[in-house]
Amino acid sequence: MWTRQHKQRNTGRLIIPSLCVVFLTYFGFHAYHGEFGINSKYQLEAETAELQGRLDAVRARRIDLERRVQLMHEGTLEKDMLDEQARKALNLSHADEITIMLPVAR
Numbered sequence: 001m002w003t004r005q006h007k008q009r010n011t012g013r014l015i016i017p018s019l020c021v022v023f024l025t026y027f028g029f030h031a032y033h034g035e036f037g038i039n040s041k042y043q044l045e046a047e048t049a050e051l052q053g054r055l056d057a058v059r060a061r062r063i064d065l066e067r068r069v070q071l072m073h074e075g076t077l078e079k080d081m082l083d084e085q086a087r088k089a090l091n092l093s094h095a096d097e098i099t100i101m102l103p104v105a106r
Helices: 011-033 038-071 079-090
Strands: none
Touching (some): 011 038
């Protein structure tokens, strides 16, 4: 009669827990760093805040330009606005005036 004797190994008990750790690590990494992860959310919120600031600046500039255009319409033409625009376009001023040149923001 033949009998086989072998030593019991403990490695079989570590296979399932190690696979679970690998899967949890993989999904945890992508939950934080993935395209729709936590880190991406914070980056999108920062970009949204920056773009909102730029939008507010553009809206303020547009309101200012619309107000200035409204002053130049027929019937509401302001002499000061007309004088300012003419001097700016012709680059002229009187001899007794002090001219301060400001950079034009575009």
